[in-house]
Amino acid sequence: MALIGCGFFAQNHLHSWASIPEVEIVAVCDRDAAKAEAAQKNFGAARAYTDAAEMFAAEKLDFVDIATTMQTHLALVEMAAAQGVHVIVQKPLAPSFEDCQKIVDTCAQAGVRLMVHENFRFQSPILAARRALADGRIGKPHYCQASFRSGYDVFSGQPYLATEKRFILIDLGIHILDVCRAIMGEAETLYCLTQHINPKIAGEDVATTMIRHRDGGVSVVDCSYASRRLPEPFPQTVLRIEGEHGTIELLEGYRLRVTSHGQVTEEGVEPETLSWTQKPWHVLQESVLNLQRHWVDTWRKEEMPETSGTDNLQTYALVMAAYRSAESGSVVTLAA
Ligand code: NAD
Numbered sequence: 001m002a003l004i005g006c007g008f009f010a011q012n013h014l015h016s017w018a019s020i021p022e023v024e025i026v027a028v029c030d031r032d033a034a035k036a037e038a039a040q041k042n043f044g045a046a047r048a049y050t051d052a053a054e055m056f057a058a059e060k061l062d063f064v065d066i067a068t069t070m071q072t073h074l075a076l077v078e079m080a081a082a083q084g085v086h087v088i089v090q091k092p093l094a095p096s097f098e099d100c101q102k103i104v105d106t107c108a109q110a111g112v113r114l115m116v117h118e119n120f121r122f123q124s125p126i127l128a129a130r131r132a133l134a135d136g137r138i139g140k141p142h143y144c145q146a147s148f149r150s151g152y153d154v155f156s157g158q159p160y161l162a163t164e165k166r167f168i169l170i171d172l173g174i175h176i177l178d179v180c181r182a183i184m185g186e187a188e189t190l191y192c193l194t195q196h197i198n199p200k201i202a203g204e205d206v207a208t209t210m211i212r213h214r215d216g217g218v219s220v221v222d223c224s225y226a227s228r229r230l231p232e233p234f235p236q237t238v239l240r241i242e243g244e245h246g247t248i249e250l251l252e253g254y255r256l257r258v259t260s261h262g263q264v265t266e267e268g269v270e271p272e273t274l275s276w277t278q279k280p281w282h283v284l285q286e287s288v289l290n291l292q293r294h295w296v297d298t299w300r301k302e303e304m305p306e307t308s309g310t311d312n313l314q315t316y317a318l319v320m321a322a323y324r325s326a327e328s329g330s331v332v333t334l335a336a
């Protein structure tokens with residue numbers, strides 16, 4: 001495989017690919033030669049490129065992992081699809097729904113697999129909560145609160161986040177809405193309020209969304225980068241899922257509490273740090289490995305990955321509906 005975009009978050013992709021035995025990183029590519037060369041040296045790739053077109057012309061690849069920012073995704077996917085190379089693309093898939101659809105269609109027409117790097121649903125604490133639900137411990141869920149509230153300075157590592165006119169919903173809310181979809185299913189209607197608290201950034205940094213799901217369930221998805229509180233909980237997502245027989249709570253401090261048929265159990269679900277992960281990012285870093293492992297496993301079984309392009313269009317549609325709702329002040333109905 002080859003990786004395009006050797007920046008801030010791609011380091012986690014590289015460490016994860018390096019620890020999956022079935023995968024060989026043959027090439028890396030970044031417009032910035034220094035970043036490409038550092039990745040080549042640190043992860044033992046045979047070749048480093050600064051031009052993706054040149055890389056696709058020269059290499060025989062099974063798949064490419066695109067870890068650049070969203071503005072470049074469509075053009076890079078078109079290059080991969082033209083060579084019959086399977087694709088993983090970081091979230092958000094593209095700046096508009098139309099371009100996301102083009103990415104999905106381009107891959108379908110070329111017959112290449114497409115997975116979106118939507119990793120939050122693969123965090124081990126969230127997987128533990130999803131397992132408790134799938135095991136029937138609370139029965140059918142009718143309410144979910146998925147909450148991510150932090151004051152962590154994400155702008156020092158990712159400065160582009162401070163200048164985007166749209167910030168928290170498309171950067172972070174996309175993950176929490178995706179976790180909510182994974183738990184509660186598709187949405188029918190949605191209402192969102194946004195706030196812009198930090199004057200040093202261009203976009204909204206708080207978003208509170210209420211969802212009515214197609215099967216009648218209700219969710220509240222709230223995200224904030226303007227919450228000043230100690231201990232700083234970044235990057236924990238907390239969950240409360242209520243069902244007919246009990247409640248699943250993923251609490252701060254990575255505690256999973258399940259009330260099932262009048263009995264309560266509680267366990268720690270914080271992942272161990274790996275040789276290349278560091279707190280507080282370890283839970284996100286490990287989810288990259290879990291997602292990349294899922295790509296390899298589903299490829300071998302010839303199954304669709306959970307976060308296929310087609311699946312991710314539904315999550316992206318929620319983000320766009322949330323912006324529409326916040327801008328218009330009205331409830332938005334999602335297309336079937
Ligand atoms: P970054 O700016 O640090 O890295 C992007 C790199 O891509 C840069 O080094 C840039 O030179 C390179 N690049 C851009 N266009 C290119 C092209 N056409 N060809 C080759 N190289 C090119 O950005 P980042 O913070 O690492 O974010 C990258 C993506 O990862 C974003 O979409 C972001 O939303 C996503 N991200 C996801 C998570 C997660 O948990 N899933 C976390 C952080 C960032």
Ligand code: 89Y
Nearest residue numbers: 154158171172175235284
């Ligand atoms: O870019 C974001 C993401 O996808 O997860 C956390 C993050 O790094 C900052 O919000």
